[in-house]
Amino acid sequence: MIAYIRGTLEEKGIDSIIVEADGVGYEILTYSYVIGKLPGIGEEVKIITYMDVREDSMRLFGFLTSQEKTLFKQLLSVSGVGPKGALSILNELGPDRLIAAVIAADAKAISKANGIGAKTAQKVVLELRDKVSTEGSIFDLDGMGGGGQSAAESSAAKEAVEALTALGYSASDATKAVRSIEANDGMKAEDIIKAALRRL
Numbered sequence: 001m002i003a004y005i006r007g008t009l010e011e012k013g014i015d016s017i018i019v020e021a022d023g024v025g026y027e028i029l030t031y032s033y034v035i036g037k038l039p040g041i042g043e044e045v046k047i048i049t050y051m052d053v054r055e056d057s058m059r060l061f062g063f064l065t066s067q068e069k070t071l072f073k074q075l076l077s078v079s080g081v082g083p084k085g086a087l088s089i090l091n092e093l094g095p096d097r098l099i100a101a102v103i104a105a106d107a108k109a110i111s112k113a114n115g116i117g118a119k120t121a122q123k124v125v126l127e128l129r130d131k132v133s134t135e136g137s138i139f140d141l142d143g144m145g146g147g148g149q150s151a152a153e154s155s156a157a158k159e160a161v162e163a164l165t166a167l168g169y170s171a172s173d174a175t176k177a178v179r180s181i182e183a184n185d186g187m188k189a190e191d192i193i194k195a196a197l198r199r200l
Contacts, residue, residue: 002060006046009038017062019047028062031091037064052083061087068095078127080120089113089124100167102132104197159189160196169200
């Protein structure tokens with residue numbers, strides 16, 4: 001299994017790239033979120049890969065982080081979601097917004113992905129709700145220096161607002177949603193974020 005490829009970025013397409021490593025050009029299927037964050041042609045890149053092996057084909061899918069790859073594999077575990085559908089969901093939402101949608105049970109946001117219907121989107125929410133990890137995402141507040149278990153309420157609320165604005169919500173809407181949560185004394189920032197997302 002190929003875990004990652006490090007080499008020179010030779011081509012960028014709409015949904016694929018070519019990376020040359022040790023004289024071999026690897027075609028890697030990916031999505032616009034990844035392509036938009038890559039450096040220019042001729043620059044060195046490291047692409048985390050997932051190999052899809054079938055009777056009549058072998059395809060490499062590429063990601064920038066192991067978290068993205070894990071989300072992709074989790075999406076593949078949902079009945080009715082294949083590699084194309086998984087990429088479509090990641091392309092529509094990006095890793096952080098996908099995690100937010102699953103946490104908030106927002107199947108409507110997931111259904112906006114090309115080729116993903118309402119029923120499939122609901123399956124994604126139901127089957128991944130207890131599987132998705134916040135590690136490496138905007139919700140991984142401990143990794144962002146969010147403090148320990150006994151963080152003060154004001155600090156946790158501030159972190160929650162910052163995380164929500166990073167997801168694209170306006171500062172006023174994020175603040176209003178966080179303030180609307182009653183009895184958040186002692187709640188972790190992650191819990192406040194989850195509750196606030198249900199009100200946005």
